[in-house]
Amino acid sequence: MNLDSQFRVAQGMCRQLAGVLAAIVARLSSHRQLILSRMVDVVRANRCVLCHGRGHHDCLCVACSADLPWLTSACQRCARPLSTPAEQCSDCADAPPPWQRAQALFTFRFPIDRLVAALKYHSRLVLADYFGQRLADCIDPDALPDVIVPVPIHGKRLRQRGYNQTLLLARIMAKRLQRPVAVHDLVRVRDTRMQKSLHADERRANLVGAFIWHGPPLHHQHVLLVDDVLTSGATAEAISQCLLAAGAQRVDLVVIARTLA
Ligand SMILES: [Zn+2]
Ligand SMILES: [Zn+2]
Structure with a gap:
């Protein structure tokens, strides 16, 4: 058997092993899921998560990465996609959000919607590294935050999922930017699971008192707030108000993706 055939056999075995591990992961407790999902990611390493092409340093190959719906023109205040970049859109001029600046890497459409779901609900943790590195890239090195705060999930959901994807993103950014992460200081005291089905006003009402800052003043x-998707902004708004009440001078926001609405 020549070297190429041996490589293909080994590659096939790795693919089968990844499939078996993924099936096992689905049946385990959340903590074990997390450990095993990392093993699955290791086995799948060097394969693009979209085209499955092999031999890539990142979890997405250069071509698939370039094809993603990068957000290149947006309102600097709320990250809403605009035809030309602007300091603020008309909505932000009418009612400025409590944060100063929002940046999003992508618009929330295919395949970003699938990739975010894979990170959030299916333990594809290699995606946290991919997104976290790129979120760090978009931070102005001359205006680094004093602290990075991930949007927390409720304890009940954390126990079910085994990880908070925004904390994974924040840790990767913190390592790159050499800034601290407030891991436990911001607490989600109410599980606002039904947020998705609510209108903007209802979302805001639903989030009143949902977050408490337990850290030092x-x-x-x-403060740099990190979230996965920015939709109505109700969550970021509630947290920004909480952080400002705790003494923050300025809150900025970075997210993987911005919805088009
Ligand atoms: Zn690819
Ligand atoms: Zn705006």
């Missing part, structure tokens, strides 16, 4: 600090 944020005296005049510049």
